Amino acid sequence: MADMLPPLKPIAIKERLSVLYIEYGQLDVLDGAFVVVDKNGVRTHIPVGGVVCLMLEPGTRVSHAACALAARAGTLLVWIGEAGVRLYSAGQPGGARADRLLYQAKLALDDELRLKVVRKMYALRFGEEPPQRRSVDQLRGIEGARVRETYKRLAAQCGVEWKARNYDTSEWEKSDLPNRCLSAATSCLYGVTEAAVLAAGYAPAIGFIHTGKPLSFVYDVADVYKFETVIPLAFRVAARNPVNPEQQVRLGCRDIFRETKLLERIIPGIEDMLAAGEIPRPKAFEEQVLPAIPNEENIGDAGHRA
Numbered sequence: 001m002a003d004m005l006p007p008l009k010p011i012a013i014k015e016r017l018s019v020l021y022i023e024y025g026q027l028d029v030l031d032g033a034f035v036v037v038d039k040n041g042v043r044t045h046i047p048v049g050g051v052v053c054l055m056l057e058p059g060t061r062v063s064h065a066a067c068a069l070a071a072r073a074g075t076l077l078v079w080i081g082e083a084g085v086r087l088y089s090a091g092q093p094g095g096a097r098a099d100r101l102l103y104q105a106k107l108a109l110d111d112e113l114r115l116k117v118v119r120k121m122y123a124l125r126f127g128e129e130p131p132q133r134r135s136v137d138q139l140r141g142i143e144g145a146r147v148r149e150t151y152k153r154l155a156a157q158c159g160v161e162w163k164a165r166n167y168d169t170s171e172w173e174k175s176d177l178p179n180r181c182l183s184a185a186t187s188c189l190y191g192v193t194e195a196a197v198l199a200a201g202y203a204p205a206i207g208f209i210h211t212g213k214p215l216s217f218v219y220d221v222a223d224v225y226k227f228e229t230v231i232p233l234a235f236r237v238a239a240r241n242p243v244n245p246e247q248q249v250r251l252g253c254r255d256i257f258r259e260t261k262l263l264e265r266i267i268p269g270i271e272d273m274l275a276a277g278e279i280p281r282p283k284a285f286e287e288q289v290l291p292a293i294p295n296e297e298n299i300g301d302a303g304h305r306a
Helices: 064-073 099-109 111-126 136-158 169-174 177-200 216-226 230-240 245-260 262-275
Strands: 017-022 025-030 033-037 043-046 051-056 060-062 076-080 087-090
Touching: 025 043, 025 064, 033 064, 051 177, 064 076, 076 177, 087 177, 099 111, 099 262, 111 136, 111 216, 111 262, 136 230, 177 216, 177 230, 177 245, 177 262, 216 262, 230 245, 245 262
Parallel strands: 017 051, 025 060, 051 076
Antiparallel strands: 025 033, 033 043, 076 087
């Protein structure tokens, strides 16, 4: 009877739930599917292979069986702070392919394509097209000047004394209040952005404006959303001069991320930025993600691995 059934096929990415948050529960496996068990013993089933990325918030425990199933099902596990204000670690789905990484790398390594992506990031960030006939370095300089002016303007609007963006992570307390608030806010933004980059299948280190750092692409993407979300919040907190400004900033970022659904917005935003390179996007193959379904036997071609 089993031979008469059609062969199992992976669930296409477009048909999966993109992101699911889990908090205050045990992620385990029951009857071959993910199950979340809360402190009262209530079980919530998650269809195997039906979710692209599971975001694990504080209070979540994960069994070995759940991690193994996530690898086989092509489901990314990401350990985050509350609402994504921190990113602590990320797993690697066993069925992942390199098509998006190669797509990102091709755009970054070609000077002409890279410039197109940088121009798109500039347009998204400032709401206008950048000047023509400018290199990446020149656009970076123009961007820096506009950012400095934006800091001054927001500080004046909030009634905060502003000198310059100046901080040293090794000597945190030597920074003034506005700079400490800004550093705390951007750190939260980088956490949720890195989670989005990983969930979308791209490499945090392959950047376009920023280069040579482990989170270069994270900085590129985060900068697009920085001044509409966390930077105004940081100046508002600094204006109140609370007892624990860093904590107030983190709580404020958590609320903003949830209210604006920032994580869900960043992922299509990344696709929009990279599409500016005007090269074909990777085609989705049926076997791209393998949710607990064995590969067919290989055909013996050199370099082929089943």
